[in-house]
Amino acid sequence: ILNVEQSPQSLHVQEGDSTNFTCSFPSSNFYALHWYRWETAKSPEALFVMTLNGDEKKKGRISATLNTKEGYSYLYIKGSQPEDSATYLCASDSNYQLIWGAGTKLIIKP
């Protein structure tokens, strides 16, 4: 994989349900993997930075895992709430340059 790929492109989830999406990145020259949340009309905000294979980070109902050997990261949201509606971006950090995925747009249905 030469680019960072995120799937799915968009996701509709019922309020209260849990969900997850994927970020695939080049596993060579890997330094770090970033997750950002980008709400409409706001700036992207950092969620997690992960560097080690097997890393797992958690912030409230949101968590992320990292597999650097196979080049993927999962973002999980437990018990989705309307305020979770946003585009979730991941970026692979290699040689001080972030390569960004196109994002997963999450819409929470009340």
Add this chain to the structure above:
Amino acid sequence: KAGVTQTPRYLIKTRGQQVTLSCSPISGHRSVSWYQQTPGQGLQFLFEYFSETQRNKGNFPGRFSGRQFSNSRSEMNVSTLELGDSALYLCASSLEGIEQYFGPGTRLTVT
């Protein structure tokens, strides 16, 4: 601590003109990165400046240039604007180029 600021927030220009966008990073941050975001596309990296030096550059034509001043403020210039340059331009600052803090962006429309 004040966040990243960008000016102007909105801009309308005509094809062929040039434009300069400004970014003031968080106090103490020496790294400033610029990104272009168009509908349906992820963030496209333009360049990164660290202590007044361009440290990294993305795959954009030479019409896109930037600079950073001694106070870490950065400017991005686009010459000979094309319709395809219409986009949201984001800048982000960081201490060492790791976790980035984004500004609100400048929405550029080229007509």
